[in-house]
Structures are given as C-alpha cells and as structure tokens.
Amino acid sequence: MNYLPLTETDRQEMLADLGVKNFEDLIRVIPEKLRLKDLNLPSGTNELDLTRELRELSAGNQSTAQALSFLGGGYYEHFIPSIINHVISRSEFYTAYTPYQAEASQGTLQTIFEYQSMIAELTGMDISNASNYDGASATAEAALLALRHTGRNKVLVARTLHPEYRETIRTYCFGSHFDIVDVPFDAAGKLDQAALVSLLKDDVAALIVASPNFLGLVEDFEGVAKKVHDAGALFIMSVNPLSLGLFKSPGEWGADIAVGEGQSLGIPMSLGGPGLGFFAVKKELLRKIPGRLVGMTKDRNGHRCFALTLQAREQHIRREKAGSNICTNHALLALAASVYLAAMGKEGLRKVAEYNVRSSVYLREQLAKIKGFEVPFKGSVFNEFVLKSAKKSPTEIVQKLQAQNIFAGLELGEFYPELKDSLLVCATETKTKAELDRFIDAMRAVS
C-alpha cells in the first residue's frame, strides 16, 4: 500500500525494539472473543483502476454542467472563480486542523479573522464565528441561543423559512419543552404581520425569518425588529449572503442574529454538502455565540498576531456546561467564501447580485406571458420565484423538460401542499439570455 511508509523490515525491527515477536502481542488486551478474523470487504484497488471506476460512477449522474438547471431552494449554481479552488487546494490549508497552536497556524487564523470580518460586514453584524456546518444547523443553533438567552420556551418561525431548516430546528428541540410555532405567510407570500402580532407574546424567545424567503421573495421587514424587541424577543434572520450585495443587511433591518447558508459564496453544490453555515451576532451576544472565534492580539514581542479566543464558551473547556457542542466546523469552506468575497469585492458582489435579479425577473416575466402559467406572488425577488401551472402538473413539466436535459425547477407541493400546482424556478448569473430563452421555449411547448 503506497500510503504506508513502514517497510516489512521496519515493522520487524520496531516489534523487536518493543520486545515482542509479532504484532498480535501488542493487542493481547483485546479479548479473544472480540477479535475480528477478517473484514468482509473486497481487496484494495489500484489508483488507475479506481479512478476509472469512480469516473464511470460519476458519469452515472447527470450533472448541472451537462444539464440546464433552474433548481434553487437553498442551494444554487453560481459562477466560481478559478482562484478559489487553487487557494483551498493548498495543502498547507486543507491538511491542517483547528489552529490550537497559534504560532504554527497563523495562516489559518488570519484567514478566519478575515472571514469573520467579511461576514460581519456583509450581514451588518458586529461579530461572526469561524463557521457552522450549514444553513440549517446554524439556524437551529440560533434558535437554541435565543431560548437560552431569554429563558423563554417558544420560537416563532416564518413558514417561508426553508422547510428543511424548520425541520432541523424541530429536531434540535426534540425532547425538550421548547415550542416551535410557524408564522403563516399571507396572500402575497410574505410574513403574515397580523398573525405575527397575535403570536408575539411574552413567552417568545425569537422570531426567525428568511430573506429571500423560500418562495424567492425579498421582504420588507420595516418595523418587525421593533415589534419583536418590544416583546422581549430576539430577531433572527436567515439570509442568502450573495443577495446582500444588493439588498438590505440583517443589521439594517435590526436583526440580533444573522445566520444562513454560505454555499452561494464560491462553494460547489456537491449534492448539498459540504456547504457553509455562517453565524453572526450583535455585540451583546458575544459570549453566547457558538463555535470558534479568532481574535487579534499581540505576541511577546508586541507584534500583532491571531489566536483562538473566548474558548471558555466551548465544549473542550466547559464540557456539559458549554453553550454548544460544535468542535469541527467548516473552516475550509469559510476560506473559500473569504477568497470569493475578496475577489468579488464590494463592486463585484453588487454586480453578481444584480445579474441574479435581472435574470430571474426576465425569466419570471417571460414565463408569466405563457398561457397556462402565472406568477402568484408579485414581490421583489433575488434569483428565484414561484411559477404556478394552471393546466399541467409540475411533475409532468419536470419530467418532460428532464427529457430535454433541463431541470425545470423544484416542485413545491411536497413542502407546501397549497402550492402543489407550483414550481420554484431559479436563474442565477450562470445562465445566458439564450439559455433562458431556450428554457422559455421548452416551457411554452409543455404549458
């Protein structure tokens, strides 16, 4: 095995050094009854044959590189600048671990510090942690933070928050006395403000909303933060960070916590993982934030440097008293996001966001003109929207377009029964006008 440096001679010498005859003598401590005779697995495969086999297996998928995909719903096909893969392929980054030894990890530590800075900027928050696993688990941890912080037992969740995030919050709260209550959406597909007011009682720890919401709408949250704060609760926003190149940040809306999925920031979709959970808060919640934090400090010579800090919040110090159990996070994807944000900069990020808006609005308008389709929710969108099909079922549309190598969109019925006639359709900067027109023609043909 070419990954194993010990030679047979090494092994024999080392065993002799240890004063034993064979390897078995080293593991006599394992009771005989528990010793495994052999693994029932095939023998190893050489690199060339395995590469061939796995390439063939990968070809058994129809990737979005081959198909024309209009799928969104929390994970998006975006342009990824070449430099990102080159940077995260530096094995000094990807084969290191959590920077416990600051002197030997300044590279990782500084990149995390820069990541924290950029996420704080983007979200309009004061502090970001070093990352969570994904948008869903970050949102669930935000709910737990609010429950702990307020000592209350109920969390209000907009029904337009990603259905899988809502399920994750429920799972995280399973077995507890915590109550997760959905806030419905109104006829415009937005947070039902009247319902919110009636639910916002003094047992509520937080309101969690999404922007853009799962129906693709960017909502106006003017006044929401005040209502939530007046009730003594926290305002949590789960956002698509790429949209923040153009749209108001959670900070501007008065949110206390901003979380979300950072996959849009230069991370390949990879069937839904690994992505990037981000978690940012206002200063007041500094000591409640889960996960790692990197701070700038001085070394003994007075030079600025970086180190993990405020570790007294964390599991390896506080054990059962820790606020979260997170240890391994998604640092390498945080690095990818940092490179993406550095490359895009303020201007590039706005331009990409605008491209998404233009693409999706164009597509929405053109599809709405086709007889048989309509757009039930008319509000502002970032890169996806709901398309209702009056005649053909979404399943039929999806199947017919799949035959033409097009992924038409996400069928909404399984998430929202009342939207069983609708698709969630997404168009990002990856689509040219010609591709949108090809899709529009295909849709016209099946309508």
Place this chain on the structure above:
Amino acid sequence: MNQNVSLIFEKSRPGKRGFSIPEKHFSDLDVKALVEPNLLRKQSAELPSVSEPEIVRHFVTLSQKNFSVDTNFYPLGSCTMKYNPKLNEDVARFEGFAQLHPYQPEETIQGALNLMFDLEGALKEITGMDRFTLQPAAGAHGELAGMMLVKAYHDSRKDFKRTQVIVPDSSHGTNPASAALFGFSVVTVKSDERGRVNLAELKKLVGPETACLMLTNPNTLGLFEDEIQQIQKAVHDAGGLLYYDGANMNALLGLARPGDMGFDIVHLNLHKTFSTPHGGGGPGAGPVGVKERLVPFLPAPLVDKKDGKYVLNYDIPQSIGRLRSFYGNFGMLIRAYTFIRRHGREGLNQTSRDAILNANYVKKKVEKHFVVPHAEFCMHEFVAQAVKQNDLGVHATDIAKRLLDFGFHAPTIYFPLIVPEAMMIEPTESESKETLDKFVDAMNVIADEAVDFPDRLRQAPFTLIISRPDDVLAARQPVLTFKDYQAAEHLHLQNQPVGVPVHVE
C-alpha cells in the same frame, strides 16, 4: 522575527478588482426599476478591492504560515492527522459529483446514491452495525444525533425516566456537551488506576434513570477498555444503551468492531479514520450507525435500493427528523469511500496495525524522559506526562511550543483532563520510522533542555513567525474583525523594535 502578512483589507485600493463576470447581459434592465427601493442596501459592505494576483499571493503566503500534515509531522492526539490522499481530492472534484444539485431528480443522481449506498455498506461491515445515516456533518453532530436516537428509543418504549447520560472522566468534551445540549443530565464515571472505566463504580451508577453510556474505545488514554463486555452487560442489564464515540476507530480497523462489543450506536469521524482532510477545522463528516432496534428512528432520508434503483427513502415514520439540510457532506463521503476502496480489507487492517505499532514505538522511546502513566502496550495513541519537567518549572505547553521549533506539530496537550501535564501523541500510520526517530530525538533533546535550559523552553518557540500570543489580552479586549482592529489602539504596533519591518509580503 516577525513576518506578519497585512490583512486583505489593508491591501484594498479603490479601482482594483479581483473579479471578471459578464456585465452586458440584460444591461437594458435597470435593477432599480425591478426591486422595491426600500429593500436596497443603504450601507454597503466594506469588502476589499484587490486584484487577482494580489489575492492569490495573499492567501498563498498565508498558507505558508501553517503547519500541516503535508509539511510537518502532526501527532495531535485524538485527531488522527493522517495523510490525505490526493486521489480523494481529485475524485471529489469530478464534475459528475461536484456539480450536482441536491434537488435533482433521483434518476439523475444514481451514481451518487450508489456511492452513498456502498459507503454505508462498508461502514456497516467495518463497525458491525446494521444501518448508518450519512447525514451528520461532524463527530459532535453525530453525537447529537446519537443522543436523539437514545431518547427516541426510550420514548418509544414509554420509558420516560431515563434522563441520565454517563460519560467517563476521560471522555472527549463533546460527549458531555452533546448530551447536555440535548437536555440529558450528565453523570461522570471515574477512571480506575488502570486508566479504564471503573466498573465497580459504573455498576453503582447505572439504573432506571440511565439513558446511555458514551464511551470511546480505545479510550482517550489510548487504552483498550478490556472490560467492555462487562461494561456492556452492566449498562444493558440496567436498560441503558451504549454509545460509541468513534474518534479512535483508527485503532481497530479489521481488528475489532464496536458492534461486536455490544454498542448500540456508533459515530465515525470520516475526517479521522477515513482520511478526509481536516481543512483547518473542517468540514468533516460524522455518520452514525445503529443496531437493528434503533433503525426506525434514524434521520430521513436513507439511501435504499429498490428494484435495482437507488432511492432516497423519506418514509421513516418514527424518525428523529433531519439534522441539517439535504443528505450529508457528500464531498467528504466521496473521499472516505475512495480511501476505503484504495485500501480494501488488507489495507485497512494494515492501517490500524501500523498506527498501533508507530504509537508503541514512540511511547517506548520517550519513556526514558517522560512519565507514561500506564505501563502496558497502547493502541493507536498514548498519553505522556510532563510531570518530571513540571518540577523544573517547565510545563506541557512549553514542550509543545519547543517541538514547533523542531518542525513538529505539538501533541494534544492538557487532555484528557484527568492526567496532569498530559501530552497526547498519535503518530498515525502515515509516518515513516525515520520521522518517528527524529521526533523521538527532539523529545529527548527537549527533556534535556528542561533540565539545563528551562528558560529556553518557557520562551519557545523561536523560529516561527510569531512568539507566544497574549491569550489574556485576546479575551479581555476581543478584536474579532477588521473594524474592531481599526478601533483597537492597543494593537497598532507602537512598540515595534526599530528596523523590524512590520508587514512583509
């Protein structure tokens, strides 16, 4: 010596750009007319404006300020810092894997589901468990799933009194944190003088309130819990479950299986035993395996095979629910699967054999100078103590820092918590005898230095880009963003020695 790299924000100049995107498409559409004006951002995010070559040099220069497995021996105990095969990286980047949307129709992701199905099969065989969920993103995430499974199982039997989770005092911090996060009360069982779970005490602790015992085997001292059969019986007789923290699975491939030891739930850290890279802190993957009686509670969806097709099975009525979006860290699953297939049965077994041999070899060679608390063969790692050195005013942390000067990453220090001045050393199977010999030489030189030049150790390291950071300052005056830094006068380098450049590219 100071070779600080300026922050990316400090490299920003108006007019520079690092991006290239099509800008003419739909340029006839005015965005201001397409969205409600009140939704637009007023304060723009102050992201840096930097050109592409500068960005690349920035990050590549930073990468060189790291120790990593590819550049240094990295014996960080309990973390299994083994070689990360390059083939795994290439395969995970195959277009047919990397560019899959999670909501694509099942027929279009058969290859991916096939891989997940086969990976699950291999993990079942390796651990002796009946089914796995591949969903958890990390070990601690797997532990959380495990705690939920424990609760769901007892609840399904209307056994609502089981509120306690027992953990050894040597356990990983994530164990009690996961149990507590999920609302269990944590009961600690002491280790005995042999460094194992104190069986007599455990027997006193288990009872009708015991939900489960969380155990790492080999434990964090690198010792196999040789009374596992009796432990298993004690917990199961009391009606509790056994949870296996798979952080140390690298010791057991093809040698023994947690399933055969009686564990009901197992998590694996694919980023440890199965070589997916640690990424400077992640991503990892923490699949959770269970015995038959716990299968009904696994998170949905599971990957099943039906009529020759792979399907995502959401029909799990008693499922605890999902722990995250989508199906797991698929990119990591590809890497782990590739690792398993490259090794096969003999290779995996040799992996654990070499890991154990390397650990014992290093242990034997450092025993002269450092106390090793348990005089017996260890498994894949061991704990040494800087207690003799402590008497000289030198601590484990000083030895760790000095090791950096020799080009070795430090072991895990001050863990497990029950061992004073602990240095937990895990060489893994990826190191040659030559490297181990050099490491041993360094340890022994450092032991001599502790006697002759203790101050040298207290000042170490000397050869890295910084000396020891002021952790107290970092915590007292947190500077966590560039904006904080701009306002933090105490960090603005007024104390620079003359002639030392502050920022060097």
